[in-house]
Amino acid sequence: MNSSCPPIGLSPDEICELAxxxxxxxxxxxxxxxxxTEAENRLGEEFGMERLSAxxxxxxxxxxxxxxxxxxxxxxxxxxx
Numbered sequence: 001m002n003s004s005c006p007p008i009g010l011s012p013d014e015i016c017e018l019a020x021x022x023x024x025x026x027x028x029x030x031x032x033x034x035x036x037t038e039a040e041n042r043l044g045e046e047f048g049m050e051r052l053s054a055x056x057x058x059x060x061x062x063x064x065x066x067x068x069x070x071x072x073x074x075x076x077x078x079x080x081x
Contacts, residue, residue, distance in 0.1 A: 047075040
């Protein structure tokens with residue numbers, strides 16, 4: 001799902017389009033801030049959406065806590081290929 005509005009709470013007058021999605025057993029819904037995708041590794045490279053998506057796919061069978069740790073560790077150690 002793509003967002004059609006600015007971050008929550010940024011502007012009380014902002015109107016955005018609402019959407020819905022059906023989730024089924026085994027689906028994973030991840031909420032994150034731009035701090036995750038903009039996190040930089042030791043080389044100054046941003047983690048980015050591609051790496052976040054890969055970390056989520058790789059950890060799809062993990063618990064919520066384990067997935068959070070997996071994403072954090074991936075952001076911390078990511079290196080551009």
